[in-house]
Amino acid sequence: MRDEERARLVVSSAAEGALSVKDRMAIEPFDMPSQEPDERIKNMDEVALGYTEIIARAEAERCLNCKNKPCIQGCPVKIDIPLFIEKIREKDYQGSLRVINRDSLLPSICGRVCPQENQCQKYCTLGKALKSVDKAVQIGRLERFVADINSSNMILPEIKEPSGKKVAIVGSGPAAISCAADLRKEGHEVVIFEALHKTGGVLSYGIPEFRLPKRLVDREFEKLDMMGVKIEKNVLVGRTISIKQLMEDEHFDAVFVASGAGLPRFMGIKGENSVGVFSANEYLTRSNLMKAYDKEKSHTPIFIAHRVAVLGGGNVAMDAARTALRLGAETVDIVYRRTRSEMPARKEEVSHAVEEGCNILELSQPVEIKSDESGKVSSLVIRKCRLGEVDQSGRRSPVEIEGSDYERSYDAVIVAIGNASNPLIKMTTDEIEVNRKGNFIVNEETNETSMRNVYAGGDIVLGAATVILAMGQGRKAASAINKRLCSEG
Amino acid sequence: MYRILKKERLSAEVFRYTLYAPLIAKRRKAGQFVVVQQGGDYSERIPLTIADADEKEGNIKIVFQTVGEGTHMLARLEEGDVIENVLGPLGKPTHIEKVGKVICVGGGVGVAPLYPIAKAFKEAGNEVRIIIGARNKDLILEEEEMKALDPELIVTTDDGSAGRKALVTEPLEELLKEKADLVVAIGPAVMMKFCTKVSEKYGTKVLVSLNTIMIDGTGMCGGCRVSIGGETKFVCVDGPEFDGSLVDWDNMMKRARTFSDYEKEKHHKCHIDMQIEEGLA
Numbered sequence: 001m002r003d004e005e006r007a008r009l010v011v012s013s014a015a016e017g018a019l020s021v022k023d024r025m026a027i028e029p030f031d032m033p034s035q036e037p038d039e040r041i042k043n044m045d046e047v048a049l050g051y052t053e054i055i056a057r058a059e060a061e062r063c064l065n066c067k068n069k070p071c072i073q074g075c076p077v078k079i080d081i082p083l084f085i086e087k088i089r090e091k092d093y094q095g096s097l098r099v100i101n102r103d104s105l106l107p108s109i110c111g112r113v114c115p116q117e118n119q120c121q122k123y124c125t126l127g128k129a130l131k132s133v134d135k136a137v138q139i140g141r142l143e144r145f146v147a148d149i150n151s152s153n154m155i156l157p158e159i160k161e162p163s164g165k166k167v168a169i170v171g172s173g174p175a176a177i178s179c180a181a182d183l184r185k186e187g188h189e190v191v192i193f194e195a196l197h198k199t200g201g202v203l204s205y206g207i208p209e210f211r212l213p214k215r216l217v218d219r220e221f222e223k224l225d226m227m228g229v230k231i232e233k234n235v236l237v238g239r240t241i242s243i244k245q246l247m248e249d250e251h252f253d254a255v256f257v258a259s260g261a262g263l264p265r266f267m268g269i270k271g272e273n274s275v276g277v278f279s280a281n282e283y284l285t286r287s288n289l290m291k292a293y294d295k296e297k298s299h300t301p302i303f304i305a306h307r308v309a310v311l312g313g314g315n316v317a318m319d320a321a322r323t324a325l326r327l328g329a330e331t332v333d334i335v336y337r338r339t340r341s342e343m344p345a346r347k348e349e350v351s352h353a354v355e356e357g358c359n360i361l362e363l364s365q366p367v368e369i370k371s372d373e374s375g376k377v378s379s380l381v382i383r384k385c386r387l388g389e390v391d392q393s394g395r396r397s398p399v400e401i402e403g404s405d406y407e408r409s410y411d412a413v414i415v416a417i418g419n420a421s422n423p424l425i426k427m428t429t430d431e432i433e434v435n436r437k438g439n440f441i442v443n444e445e446t447n448e449t450s451m452r453n454v455y456a457g458g459d460i461v462l463g464a465a466t467v468i469l470a471m472g473q474g475r476k477a478a479s480a481i482n483k484r485l486c487s488e489g
Numbered sequence: 490m491y492r493i494l495k496k497e498r499l500s501a502e503v504f505r506y507t508l509y510a511p512l513i514a515k516r517r518k519a520g521q522f523v524v525v526q527q528g529g530d531y532s533e534r535i536p537l538t539i540a541d542a543d544e545k546e547g548n549i550k551i552v553f554q555t556v557g558e559g560t561h562m563l564a565r566l567e568e569g570d571v572i573e574n575v576l577g578p579l580g581k582p583t584h585i586e587k588v589g590k591v592i593c594v595g596g597g598v599g600v601a602p603l604y605p606i607a608k609a610f611k612e613a614g615n616e617v618r619i620i621i622g623a624r625n626k627d628l629i630l631e632e633e634e635m636k637a638l639d640p641e642l643i644v645t646t647d648d649g650s651a652g653r654k655a656l657v658t659e660p661l662e663e664l665l666k667e668k669a670d671l672v673v674a675i676g677p678a679v680m681m682k683f684c685t686k687v688s689e690k691y692g693t694k695v696l697v698s699l700n701t702i703m704i705d706g707t708g709m710c711g712g713c714r715v716s717i718g719g720e721t722k723f724v725c726v727d728g729p730e731f732d733g734s735l736v737d738w739d740n741m742m743k744r745a746r747t748f749s750d751y752e753k754e755k756h757h758k759c760h761i762d763m764q765i766e767e768g769l770a
Contacts (some may be wrong), residue, residue: 195707197526197534197574205709234576236707240512262709266721273716273740275747282710290704291530299533299558300704301751375743422708424726 003030007058014061014089021064025129029138030059037355041325044209044293047352048112056145060088063137066125071139074123076472077103081120081139088142096146097155105181106174106471108151108216111144113207114468115346151219156226160187165485168193168252170237170425173201175258175458175470175477177220180229182478183256188485190229191252195236198289201260203467205289206281208319210326211349214288238424243432243454253488254453254481257432257440258474261419261459267311271369272415276303276377280312280320280416287323305412308332309380310358311366312416313343318350320414321358332358333408337365337385337398363387365400369413379409419464432456439463446480447473455481491575494548496568500628502555503598504564505540511547513539513577519609520583520698520730522602523551524706525563528573533559536703536725538602539578549577552601552630557752579706580729583696585609589670590616594657594684596676597623600630602698603675604638610673611638618664619643622657622676626650656680658687665691672696674733678742685733695733699724702747715741 010027013019033049034040040047051059063085071081080099087096100107114120120139121127127136165188169176172194184190198204200217221231235241237259246252264279266272283302286292290300308329310321313336321332334353336343339362343350354360361382368381384404391397421438431451433441440449440456447455457473459465495507513523522538541550555561566572583606591610595603600621611617617638622645623629629644629651636642643660644652653660661672661684672695674684681697688695701713701724708726715724716737722728 195576196705197576234574235512236576236579239579240516240577262707264709264711266711266714268721273714273721273737273744275743279711282704282712285704285710290533294531297531299531299562301748303747374746375740424708 003033003055004052006030007052007054010058010061011054019061024062024064025126027058027062029062029135030055030141032138032141037357040210041322041356044326046213047210050148051141051145053145053149056088056142056149057091059138059142060085062126064126068125070123070125071120071137074120075103076119076466076468077475079103079120079143084146085137085139085142088146093146093149094153094155097150100143100146101155101157104468104471105178106220106467107143108147109174109203109212109220110468110471111140111142111147112212112216113466114140115466116140117347119468154219154223154226156223157181157185159185159227162189163187163485165189165253166191166251167481167485168246168250168255169258170243170255171201171258171260171458171460172199172221172231173203173258173260173458173470174467175260175474176201176256177224177474178471179256179258179457179474179478179481180224181227182475183481184224184227184229186482188482192224192229192231193235193237193241194231194233196289197233199231199233201258202262205285206316206319208284208288208323209293210322211319236424238428243425243429243451247453253485254455256474256477256481257425257449257454257456257460258458258470259422259425259460261421261439261462261464263420263422263438264415265418265420266415267366267417269366269368271371271377274369274371274377274413275375276305276371276412277369278303278412278414280310280316280414281419283320283414284316284323287327293323293327302327303412304328305410306330307410308412308414309366309408309410310334310414310416312336312418313338313345314416314418315345315349316419317414317416318345318353318358320416321353322356324412324414325356325358329412333361333410334358335361335364335366335380335382337363338387338395339363342395363398365398366413367405370407377411377413379407380413381405381407419459421460421463425460437463447477448480453484490571490573492571493566493568496566499552499630503552503628503630504555505550505552505601506566507548507550508572508575509547510549510575510577513575514542514544514547514549517542517549517578518582519585519605520602521578521580522706522729523549523575523577524579524703525551525572526574526576527559527562527566528571532562534574534704534706535559535563536579536700536706538605538698540601540604542605552598554598576706579725581727583609583673583730585613587614590618590668591671591673592661592664592669593617593619594661594672594674594676594680595619595621595630595635596657596674596680597628598630599676599680599698599700600635603673604631604634606673606675606698607635607638618669620645620657620660620664622646622655622680623651624648656683658683662687662690665693669693672733673698678738678745681733682736682738682742685736685738689734696730697733697736698729699731699736699741700729701741701745715744
């Protein structure tokens with residue numbers, strides 16, 4: 001409760017108009033209340049509990065409302081951050097949400113899963129002045145607060161008169177959601193085609209409940225439904241129907257492809273097809289989408305393992321490792337070829353994983369998976385590495401040390417070294433040009449592909465990226481599609 | 490929502506449902522499958538072959554054996570009930586062309602997926618010979634349908650209760666001796682493995698349809714991966730059909746048992762909870 005008292009003090013001195021810039025700079029950032037590590041690993045509930053109203057108001061007082069607002073430049077969709085924070089100070093939470101909604105439709109999701117330390121908060125003047133990004137204004141936490149406090153009243157945008165145009169959207173992840181909403185607002189008929197039995201893409205099958213409660217995702221689809229966006233599940237574009245058929249037979253005027261980067265990469269090492277080796281996608285899909293963590297109710301099994309190795313250092317690796325712990329693993333090792341400071345995962349997720357008891361094996365390159373006579377994983381052969389020269393990614397590259405191999409015993413290995421774009425649409429649509437990695441090549445201004453009136457955005461264009469970048473692409477494509485449809489009359 | 494128009498019991502543990510699914514009926518080709526999820530948050534996704542389809546009526550047929558919790562629950566549905574989610578058609582269609590003489594071998598419930606493929610080869614002008622096998626007389630499926638394609642249909646059973654008392658590989662070898670251009674084998678992994686061995690002996694190309702663990706069926710998880718000629722392939726998008734002589738059968742069979750403890754326990758529990766007699770669905 002110390003934070004609450006401190007917050008009350010800040011808010012009351014602010015009310016007296018007594019906060020100078022220097023005073024504001026002296027306020028320490030407010031931590032996010034969260035479940036204790038030994039408690040939270042026994043459940044799937046959300047770890048971070050969110051700011052209380054008083055804490056949010058106090059954190060909002062830290063914003064210096066600086067003239068050049070660099071934070072906005074750091075946000076991929078350019079939310080007017082100082083303005084929504086000012087509305088929190090004024091206790092006008094609905095007004096604050098309206099400011100965010102002008103540019104972002106998913107604040108409850110982005111506030112939770114955006115890597116703010118590399119985006120808005122990285123550019124915060126306060127963080128720069130205090131020489132630590134950790135001391136920046138906690139913009140993500142404030143965004144989440146605004147979304148959550150308004151959760152009981154759904155604000156729907158105005159929908160224009162029917163335009164007589166039809167747009168098909170392939171996929172129902174973040175890029176699709178934002179594109180669908182923007183197009184529907186303009187009065188177009190919008191139909192989302194989703195292959196799985198549940199909408200939301202990575203928000204549903206990838207990111208675990210303890211980081212992103214699924215009720216928040218469901219709510220976004222309720223909103224789209226109320227706006228009149230149609231959703232067709234169980235349609236795999238490329239098999240159930242092709243892009244060409246959508247346009248020629250079903251008479252869609254435009255198509256937006258947002259099918260994501262769902263193809264799991266494997267290491268290509270010996271033993272990778274042993275029993276007990278899973279892609280993180282499979283492991284997380286079983287747990288999140290199929291609810292296998294709820295062992296009483298779910299009919300989908302999940303592999304019971306005591307010693308788990310997770311290969312990789314991104315957010316997906318952290319999600320898989322933390323899920324394995326919650327499913328009862330005794331030890332979980334995160335095997336990463338560089339060091340902790342080069343990990344692409346969010347800092348917060350890495351420290352959550354460590355707090356919960358995951359070990360990080362740094363400078364470790366898996367070279368072989370060994371199995372017993374029944375084909376089950378028994379151990380992992382790991383080669384030690386050292387850090388070499390800085391590579392293209394701007395990080396020091398791992399260099400394998402010959403002769404340093406050693407074995408550690410495991411009964412499950414989860415491969416989380418990244419995803420590539422799903423090749424199915426490309427396989428069945430020759431007209432669409434892709435790059436060497438299989439990502440769709442689009443016009444940077446409009447997100448149109450090499451096939452006329454077919455647009456694409458999100459991970460299918462960017463490769464595995466972030467939720468907010470996908471949303472930004474969805475909006476850009478929506479605006480280009482709208483322009484094209486209007487000019488065609 | 491996909492309504493069950495017709496429910497037929499083909500044997501003690503095998504059912505055939507006719508589902509109303511016009512879009513799938515229109516697009517599907519021989520060799521393709523669907524993924525079925527009964528509905529709600531907790532039911533599993535089950536891959537099942539499209540055994541037949543009627544484009545005009547807008548329906549497809551699926552055949553399944555009650556082996557686990559999901560299939561037992563499916564078996565409790567009645568005509569008029571609905572399945573919430575049916576995704577398809579999935580997988581690559583069988584490459585059908587005129588090759589000459591095709592021997593189609595089906596084992597157990599594998600006879601159901603074999604039917605549309607045998608039919609398509611026949612329609613493409615091939616001479617089609619069919620062998621179907623099962624453990625016993627009660628488990629022989631679709632004998633009449635198959636006879637319509639091949640009047641000289643060969644039936645085998647392990648116990649001799651119907652047709653020849655033999656494994657399917659025995660008549661297969663006899664037919665191969667007379668020369669054939671292609672073998673298509675669908676059934677339990679071990680049966681497909683031995684059909685492959687026999688066909689290789691006579692230098693005849695053999696196509697098999699793999700039935701691995703699957704979750705999404707769209708290529709996003711790799712749960713269905715197999716090693717084909719040393720390369721990892723996903724059965725759901727690269728298959729389900731492969732050249733039998735390139736399949737790493739031992740690895741595939743081991744992977745198929747990944748959840749066998751769980752399934753055994755659940756199967757037992759199904760029979761108790763649903764008050765189903767052992768051996769009966």
